[in-house]
Amino acid sequence: MRQIIIIGSGPAGYTAAVYAARANLQPLLIASSVEAGGELMNTTDVENYPGFPEGIQGPDLMTKMQEQAERFGTEVVYDDVAEVDLTGPIKSVTLGSGEKLEALAVIVATGSAYRKLGLDDEERLSGHGVSWCATCDGFFFKGKTIAVVGGGDSAMEEATFLTRFASKVYVIHRKDTLRASKIMQDRAFANDKIDFIWNSEVVGILGADAVEGVRLRDTVAGTESILELGGLFVAIGNDPRTHLVHGQLDLTPEGTISVGGRSSKTSQSGVFAAGDVVDPTYRQAVTAAASGCVAALDAEHYLSILPQDLLAKASETELATVTN
Amino acid sequence: MTARSVTEANFDQEVINNEKTVLVDFWAEWCGPCRAVSPILDQIAHEHADKLDIVKLNVDDHPGLAAKYQITSIPAMKVFQKGEVVKTVIGAKPKPALEADLAAYLA
Numbered sequence: 001m002r003q004i005i006i007i008g009s010g011p012a013g014y015t016a017a018v019y020a021a022r023a024n025l026q027p028l029l030i031a032s033s034v035e036a037g038g039e040l041m042n043t044t045d046v047e048n049y050p051g052f053p054e055g056i057q058g059p060d061l062m063t064k065m066q067e068q069a070e071r072f073g074t075e076v077v078y079d080d081v082a083e084v085d086l087t088g089p090i091k092s093v094t095l096g097s098g099e100k101l102e103a104l105a106v107i108v109a110t111g112s113a114y115r116k117l118g119l120d121d122e123e124r125l126s127g128h129g130v131s132w133c134a135t136c137d138g139f140f141f142k143g144k145t146i147a148v149v150g151g152g153d154s155a156m157e158e159a160t161f162l163t164r165f166a167s168k169v170y171v172i173h174r175k176d177t178l179r180a181s182k183i184m185q186d187r188a189f190a191n192d193k194i195d196f197i198w199n200s201e202v203v204g205i206l207g208a209d210a211v212e213g214v215r216l217r218d219t220v221a222g223t224e225s226i227l228e229l230g231g232l233f234v235a236i237g238n239d240p241r242t243h244l245v246h247g248q249l250d251l252t253p254e255g256t257i258s259v260g261g262r263s264s265k266t267s268q269s270g271v272f273a274a275g276d277v278v279d280p281t282y283r284q285a286v287t288a289a290a291s292g293c294v295a296a297l298d299a300e301h302y303l304s305i306l307p308q309d310l311l312a313k314a315s316e317t318e319l320a321t322v323t324n
Numbered sequence: 325m326t327a328r329s330v331t332e333a334n335f336d337q338e339v340i341n342n343e344k345t346v347l348v349d350f351w352a353e354w355c356g357p358c359r360a361v362s363p364i365l366d367q368i369a370h371e372h373a374d375k376l377d378i379v380k381l382n383v384d385d386h387p388g389l390a391a392k393y394q395i396t397s398i399p400a401m402k403v404f405q406k407g408e409v410v411k412t413v414i415g416a417k418p419k420p421a422l423e424a425d426l427a428a429y430l431a
Contacts, residue, residue: 034360034416041356059356080418096418127397127414136355139383140396210394231396 008109010038012275129211
């Protein structure tokens with residue numbers, strides 16, 4: 001048995017691991033098989049993470065966080081969590097491989113998942129012109145006219161990035177003002193290849209085998225129109241990833257894991273949550289990292305007041321694992 | 325075992341005229357999800373070597389083939405039988421999910 005297992009490998013997970021490892025808790029971090037590093041792995045320039053005045057590439061930042069966590073003894077496992085049992089003093093975490101792990105404390109830092117438009121043809125045309133990842137797929141839209149749906153920072157970043165490839169990028173937004181930060185807005189406004197389509201929502205995606213256009217509805221006038229496109233990038237936000245803990249941890253009305261005040265304490269003792277999965281509002285790399293720190297400190301305190309016999313169990317098994 | 329790379333030059337020989345079922349992994353260096361799924365494909369290639377050939381095609385080096393097979397999202401994994409695409413899987417997935425998608429070609 002472990003003292004602590006951390007689920008998630010974004011800024012929250014790795015920061016929790018740095019703190020837990022430096023507290024000598026020998027954390028095991030479950031990074032996921034194909035999404036290790038989290039959302040920043042699909043981001044290019046990160047310009048607002050303190051300490052990097054020239055900016056840093058998302059994947060480079062995550063590699064550095066991982067190295068920092070490993071330097072102090074974090075063990076990283078590249079697998080997915082299939083199931084958890086967070087009730088009782090000993091928590092269990094079952095991996096995709098079937099292996100069942102136990103720990104006295106668990107930090108849930110599972111982040112969030114791209115929100116879908118919820119349209120009939122979205123799934124069918126996903127990978128055939130509908131994409132959620134500009135850095136992955138932009139390359140294939142050289143010289144094409146494409147659109148980004150959304151009005152936040154990630155929509156602006158994607159639109160700006162996509163002008164490297166596309167001849168024209170429309171930003172489709174359902175309001176007449178953007179949620180994005182001023183600097184990202186200004187960059188998009190200044191880009192000759194970007195045009196904004198305000199007060200419009202995508203109500204249909206057209207195309208037999210590949211995206212040929214979208215049906216737009218004017219959110220003010222209610223009129224519909226067709227826009228011909230070679231590709232559609234969706235950047236309308238994220239939803240917290242809580243399916244693992246449904247029925248075991250209390251959630252907020254926004255769907256995030258409910259935590260007490262400024263702490264990371266969930267409705268289950270010994271279970272802490274951090275990062276986008278608890279945050280319906282800010283969702284920045286730096287706020288996720290900060291909440292990962294909070295979770296590790298809360299977990300450290302929780303473990304320090306547990307009965308000695310439980311703690312002894314955890315360290316015995318760790319020694320046994322080491323000698324194997 | 326690492327899946328071998330194919331090129332424009334040997335695509336016909338390695339894929340189209342291959343008597344075995346072949347999975348072509350369309351990928352690129354700059355694609356994070358491609359790098360994540362690559363070791364999983366290597367494992368599947370190793371475990372099912374008798375049923376399925378798995379090869380990699382770099383879309384940066386061979387844009388012609390990427391265009392021919394209408395790739396707009398990577399990783400894109402296309403299963404070929406007798407030169408025809410019989411199955412397409414798009415996006416990095418955990419091993420059990422990928423195995424489920426490819427079940428018909430692994431058994």
